[in-house]
Amino acid sequence: MNYVPSEFTIGGVYFPPLLIAGFLGVLAAGMTVMLLNRYRLSRFFYLPEGVRQVEATVQDNIS
Amino acid sequence: MNWGVAKISEVDEKRMIALSTRAKEAIKTALAITIAMGIAMQMGWDEPFWAGITVVTINISSVGVSLSRGMMRSLGTLVGAVAGLAIMGLFPQERWWLMICVSLYVGFCTYMLTGKNQSYFWFLAGFTCLVIISLSSPPESQSAFQTAMLRTQETALGAVVYTLVAVFIWPRSSRDAFEDASRRLFAVQSQLYRAYRALMRGKGRPEDTRPQRIEELRLLKQVEQLLNAAETDSDEVWEVRHQWRLFHQQSTELMETLGHWRMSLPEIEPLDVTRLLPDLDALHAELDLRFAQIERMLDGQAPTRNPQAITLTVDRDEMRALTYFQEAAVVVTKTQLENLERLSRALFDCVADIRAFTRQAAASAVKPARRSLAIDPDRFGAVVRVLVTLWLAFLLWVYVNPPGHSLFPMMAGIFAMIIALVPPASPSLLFLSWGGGAAFAGVLYIFVMPHLSGFAELAMLIFGAFFAIQFLLGAPRQALARIFAMVSFLILISIDNQQTYSFSDYANDVVWIMLSLALAVATAYFPASPRPEKVFLRLYRRFYRHAGFLISGLASDGQRLKGITGRWRAVFYQNDLLELPGKLAACGQKIDYRVLPATTPEQVQDLVSSLYVLTFRIKDLVEAGAHPQAELVRERLRDDLQSWHQVIAARLERRADDPTQFIESSFEVRKRLAERLARLEASIEAIFDQPGKGELSAAEYKNLYRMLGSYRGLSEAAIDSAQRAEGVNWAPWHEARF
Numbered sequence: 001m002n003y004v005p006s007e008f009t010i011g012g013v014y015f016p017p018l019l020i021a022g023f024l025g026v027l028a029a030g031m032t033v034m035l036l037n038r039y040r041l042s043r044f045f046y047l048p049e050g051v052r053q054v055e056a057t058v059q060d061n062i063s
Numbered sequence: 064m065n066w067g068v069a070k071i072s073e074v075d076e077k078r079m080i081a082l083s084t085r086a087k088e089a090i091k092t093a094l095a096i097t098i099a100m101g102i103a104m105q106m107g108w109d110e111p112f113w114a115g116i117t118v119v120t121i122n123i124s125s126v127g128v129s130l131s132r133g134m135m136r137s138l139g140t141l142v143g144a145v146a147g148l149a150i151m152g153l154f155p156q157e158r159w160w161l162m163i164c165v166s167l168y169v170g171f172c173t174y175m176l177t178g179k180n181q182s183y184f185w186f187l188a189g190f191t192c193l194v195i196i197s198l199s200s201p202p203e204s205q206s207a208f209q210t211a212m213l214r215t216q217e218t219a220l221g222a223v224v225y226t227l228v229a230v231f232i233w234p235r236s237s238r239d240a241f242e243d244a245s246r247r248l249f250a251v252q253s254q255l256y257r258a259y260r261a262l263m264r265g266k267g268r269p270e271d272t273r274p275q276r277i278e279e280l281r282l283l284k285q286v287e288q289l290l291n292a293a294e295t296d297s298d299e300v301w302e303v304r305h306q307w308r309l310f311h312q313q314s315t316e317l318m319e320t321l322g323h324w325r326m327s328l329p330e331i332e333p334l335d336v337t338r339l340l341p342d343l344d345a346l347h348a349e350l351d352l353r354f355a356q357i358e359r360m361l362d363g364q365a366p367t368r369n370p371q372a373i374t375l376t377v378d379r380d381e382m383r384a385l386t387y388f389q390e391a392a393v394v395v396t397k398t399q400l401e402n403l404e405r406l407s408r409a410l411f412d413c414v415a416d417i418r419a420f421t422r423q424a425a426a427s428a429v430k431p432a433r434r435s436l437a438i439d440p441d442r443f444g445a446v447v448r449v450l451v452t453l454w455l456a457f458l459l460w461v462y463v464n465p466p467g468h469s470l471f472p473m474m475a476g477i478f479a480m481i482i483a484l485v486p487p488a489s490p491s492l493l494f495l496s497w498g499g500g501a502a503f504a505g506v507l508y509i510f511v512m513p514h515l516s517g518f519a520e521l522a523m524l525i526f527g528a529f530f531a532i533q534f535l536l537g538a539p540r541q542a543l544a545r546i547f548a549m550v551s552f553l554i555l556i557s558i559d560n561q562q563t564y565s566f567s568d569y570a571n572d573v574v575w576i577m578l579s580l581a582l583a584v585a586t587a588y589f590p591a592s593p594r595p596e597k598v599f600l601r602l603y604r605r606f607y608r609h610a611g612f613l614i615s616g617l618a619s620d621g622q623r624l625k626g627i628t629g630r631w632r633a634v635f636y637q638n639d640l641l642e643l644p645g646k647l648a649a650c651g652q653k654i655d656y657r658v659l660p661a662t663t664p665e666q667v668q669d670l671v672s673s674l675y676v677l678t679f680r681i682k683d684l685v686e687a688g689a690h691p692q693a694e695l696v697r698e699r700l701r702d703d704l705q706s707w708h709q710v711i712a713a714r715l716e717r718r719a720d721d722p723t724q725f726i727e728s729s730f731e732v733r734k735r736l737a738e739r740l741a742r743l744e745a746s747i748e749a750i751f752d753q754p755g756k757g758e759l760s761a762a763e764y765k766n767l768y769r770m771l772g773s774y775r776g777l778s779e780a781a782i783d784s785a786q787r788a789e790g791v792n793w794a795p796w797h798e799a800r801f
């Protein structure tokens with residue numbers, strides 16, 4: 001049996017699954033961003049120095 | 064005969080018709096959209112919402128601005144339609160070549176729309192091409208032509224209907240706003256002149272003039288925008304539009320001259336300027352009178368006296384007691400004051416001509432010399448983002464086929480162009496405004512519209528809905544959200560003559576529009592974050608990189624500016640350097656300072672002001688270098704100037720790596736600078752002490768002083784800028800945010 005939902009109904013009305021997934025995704029992304037910014041969690045992300053240098057060089061040369 | 068209706072008293076009548084400006088604008092917009100869509104449906108045209116979208120997007124503050132936007136929209140649509148048909152005609156069955164051609168065209172339109180002129184025209188030219196090609200998929204010549212014609216005529220219909228409504232119902236002219244802004248601009252410039260005059264005598268502080276300088280810049284831009292509008296909706300302004308253009312040009316020149324004068328004030332502060340320039344008081348008195356007369360004429364009153372010619376002379380005996388740098392400072396100040404005298408006379412003549420107080424026509428506005436062709440990197444970056452979005456959406460359509468199908472790449476491209484046109488439109492603003500319009504449309508589409516019959520009821524719904532959106536989002540700063548909400552609403556209620564209702568169509572439309580928006584927003588974060596503080600840091604780094612390159616190229620052994628590549632880079636960097644402080648200022652205003660503790664907007668504004676000064680000093684140095692120097696001067700001062708170049712260029716290049724790092728204290732740098740100045744003074748004395756060889760012509764003296772003034776000014780400006788940067792807490796700026 002395929003457990004991946006392919007139909008979505010609310011009160012008997014069929015909705016595009018992508019609409020519900022997209023709506024929930026935007027909501028989840030918004031909450032994640034709010035939490036990441038509020039508690040400054042990016043300080044705990046690991047970014048190797050070499051990658052940081054490459055990123056800065058690419059940005060400087062493109063912008 | 065009395066019909067039993069009580070006569071309304073005058074007081075009640077005044078109360079009844081006293082609508083707020085917001086309510087009046089909401090009524091006008093709703094009425095224009097209803098009429099435009101009604102005419103389109105009466106004519107049997109498909110997609111009547113295109114006429115409504117035209118009304119939504121050209122509805123701005125005054126008739127003149129709306130008229131000019133309406134004209135640009137109509138012309139842009141025509142050009143875009145022709146381009147779309149031409150591209151489809153060239154590659155009807157080759158999708159890859161079609162996309163390449165569309166990319167080149169849309170890329171060009173995107174580059175032009177990010178400029179200062181006619182950006183709305185270029186936006187329409189680009190996105191209409193996308194609409195024509197997408198709606199005609201699969202490509203078929205008859206449908207493509209019909210789509211192009213339909214879009215053009217409905218756009219013209221929307222523009223004409225809104226123009227008529229705006230002209231005849233509560234018209235708002237730009238003329239009063241324009242003249243008021245012009246008066247305020249000149250009043251601020253008069254205040255700045257008086258403040259700098261006081262500074263010259265040692266009264267007041269330079270930082271006290273900062274609010275007026277910021278106001279001056281803001282009013283200058285406002286006058287230009289309002290002039291464009293007032294020319295269109297006011298006959299009085301149209302008749303003297305060349306003179307008003309000249310007034311704006313001269314006001315800009317006055318701003319630059321006052322700025323140069325202010326920058327030179329610290330160098331002459333220790334000197335007794337009144338003894339060095341004996342006619343200074345007479346000049347100031349004359350300038351005071353001229354400024355007062357110009358303000359009087361701008362208020363509509365005739366002048367009571369004409370400008371009197373006055374010449375500024377230098378007391379040679381007093382000058383002999385000064386050092387060479389002090390002499391250079393006096394010569395530079397004298398030049399600034401002479402420019403001020405010339406400009407004030409020209410402004411007097413111009414304003415007298417505008418108000419018809421003189422029969423002598425003022426000189427015409429001179430078109431500014433075009434800068435050499437050089438690509439703006441930020442505009443080019445916007446082009447890259449739009450094309451990446453377009454191609455990603457196109458590839459998704461070809462290999463995945465999302466909802467919306469051929470409309471998906473169209474909408475993604477349009478959203479990417481909107482983000483390029485109004486950066487930084489925040490993702491939350493875009494999603495909320497489009498989503499809000501979609502939700503409102505959904506409620507009416509599902510629960511109200513199926514119960515309507517006939518155009519009369521539909522018209523009431525359209526009028527009511529647009530009145531509500533315009534009224535609730537009527538503030539000028541909400542213009543973008545209002546346009547997005549209205550356009551989303553118009554697209555999703557899908558009004559047509561053969562009206563059908565399908566919830567799945569509505570839901571699928573919401574999906575593909577929001578997905579295409581999400582794709583455009585995601586690519587806006589490639590390759591660098593569009594957050595204002597990150598953009599600020601990138602532009603700040605670029606400023607020092609370009610400044611370092613230009614300065615090192617001006618040295619006597621400056622190899623980097625030679626050759627075609629070197630010269631092109633010099634032009635490119637010089638043009639970009641002149642634009643960067645303005646971009647930094649705009650960025651600084653958009654930063655959310657709540658996430659940057661211990662940094663205030665005033666600190667950032669001060670830093671940007673210091674970069675403006677640094678830019679002018681670099682420009683002065685480049686211009687001074689273009690003037691020929693005496694062979695004696697070049698030969699004797701070469702080593703000193705070269706070592707000076709090396710120090711400045713090295714500092715600028717170190718700042719380019721990370722302008723936020725602390726390099727060394729300003730005190731140490733000032734000390735080294737004072738030593739170099741003393742060495743240079745000694746070298747110059749040696750030149751003039753040589754018997755028979757120390758004679759320079761008047762022009763050579765002037766060029767020498769100009770060059771020395773530029774070097775000194777540049778050093779001071781670089782130190783000042785570094786000092787201001789040291790005061791900012793940069794650590795939070797580098798922290799990643801989402």
